Amino acid sequence: MALASGVRFAPRALLRPWALLRGTTLGRTEPAAGGGGDGARRFGSQRVLVEPDAASGVAVMKLRNPSNALSLELLTELVISLEKLENDKTFRGIILTSDCPRVFCAGLDLTEICGRNPAHCAEYWKAMQELWLRMYLSSLVLVAAINGACPAGGCIIALSCDCRVLADNPKYRIGLNETLLGIIAPFWLKDTYVNTIGHRASEQALQLGSLFPPAEALQVGLVDQVVPEDQVQSTALSEMARWLAVPDHARQLTKNMMRKATADRLLRQRDADTQNFVSFVCRDSIQKSLQAYLEKLRQRKG
Numbered sequence: 001m002a003l004a005s006g007v008r009f010a011p012r013a014l015l016r017p018w019a020l021l022r023g024t025t026l027g028r029t030e031p032a033a034g035g036g037g038d039g040a041r042r043f044g045s046q047r048v049l050v051e052p053d054a055a056s057g058v059a060v061m062k063l064r065n066p067s068n069a070l071s072l073e074l075l076t077e078l079v080i081s082l083e084k085l086e087n088d089k090t091f092r093g094i095i096l097t098s099d100c101p102r103v104f105c106a107g108l109d110l111t112e113i114c115g116r117n118p119a120h121c122a123e124y125w126k127a128m129q130e131l132w133l134r135m136y137l138s139s140l141v142l143v144a145a146i147n148g149a150c151p152a153g154g155c156i157i158a159l160s161c162d163c164r165v166l167a168d169n170p171k172y173r174i175g176l177n178e179t180l181l182g183i184i185a186p187f188w189l190k191d192t193y194v195n196t197i198g199h200r201a202s203e204q205a206l207q208l209g210s211l212f213p214p215a216e217a218l219q220v221g222l223v224d225q226v227v228p229e230d231q232v233q234s235t236a237l238s239e240m241a242r243w244l245a246v247p248d249h250a251r252q253l254t255k256n257m258m259r260k261a262t263a264d265r266l267l268r269q270r271d272a273d274t275q276n277f278v279s280f281v282c283r284d285s286i287q288k289s290l291q292a293y294l295e296k297l298r299q300r301k302g
């Protein structure tokens with residue numbers, strides 16, 4: 001954890017993301033539309049597309065999974081793409097957005113925890129912790145360009161960024177709705193919420209499982225800007241420019257000062273948090289309610 005100019009304070013060796021890669025296609029590089037030099041080369045995987053712009057030092061990272069549900073593969077590919085950009089000194093910022101119409105991120109992929117054995121649930125939850133830790137402590141500026149629905153785990157991905165721009169569409173709601181599914185947000189999701197919108201607002205929103213439409217999300221402080229859908233990317237770029245105007249080392253050390261205690265809390269209790277998650281989601285009653293919820297989602301379609 002060097003702390004100097006160009007610092008990288010994210011705990012890199014928390015877990016070996018490569019070990020999680022199972023038949024993914026990560027690492028492919030392809031020329032961006034229109035060709036160009038190295039700065040215009042996309043890279044990524046089946047589920048994450050990275051469009052780097054070396055000239056500005058900003059990369060756009062697009063999620064492209066069905067509903068962008070956080071499958072184990074998507075979590076792994078996100079960690080690897082993030083690590084790749086962090087290790088390349090050309091890049092100072094990432095805009096995270098969705099390539100999937102109407103959905104930024106549907107949260108945990110419920111098929112990863114429904115009808116699975118405890119070992120799989122544990123592997124899955126560790127990957128979720130890993131992504132959150134890396135994003136929350138990233139030395140890069142992360143701006144979420146939220147162009148779709150953003151419930152539960154999706155909200156946590158957005159809250160791990162430094163700044164959030166949400167498209168002004170009443171269907172694009174954001175929040176931690178876990179209680180409505182009969183599950184409980186773990187302490188580090190709660191801490192991230194409290195750090196963003198304060199204790200009282202979190203207390204209400206977490207218990208009620210509130211999903212906020214754009215104007216309310218702005219009012220409560222869950223997002224920083226709400227703009228027409230066709231201006232989400234340009235606004236995210238303007239926000240990025242504002243954050244990048246600050247010298248890296250000062251901004252990075254300040255970010256670390258603000259976030260480290262929250263991340264350390266999880267790091268200290270990571271195994272216990274995993275065990276807690278596994279024993280909770282593997283309960284018969286929880287399995288039944290998750291299964292029923294998944295079924296409802298599937299039937300709602302069409």
Ligand SMILES: CC/C=C\CCC/C=C/C(=O)SCCNC(=O)CCNC(=O)[C@H](O)C(C)(C)COP(=O)(O)OP(=O)(O)OC[C@H]1O[C@@H](n2cnc3c(N)ncnc32)[C@H](O)[C@@H]1OP(=O)(O)O
Pocket residue numbers: 066067069101102103105106107108109110111149151152153154177178181183184185186189276277280281294297298300301302
């Ligand atoms: C002790 C601690 C315990 C737990 C802590 C856990 C913390 C985090 C929890 C979570 O993240 S739980 C997941 C919460 N997510 C949701 O409630 C969102 C559910 N999905 C939706 O509301 C909608 O799908 C949508 C995201 C708003 C998108 O709507 P749209 O109409 O565009 O798509 P559709 O509903 O038709 O779905 C398409 C397709 O995707 C499947 N799907 C959707 N979400 C999930 C999901 N989270 N996991 C798995 N699969 C999901 C849906 O079933 C459809 O599948 P199909 O094409 O096979 O029919």
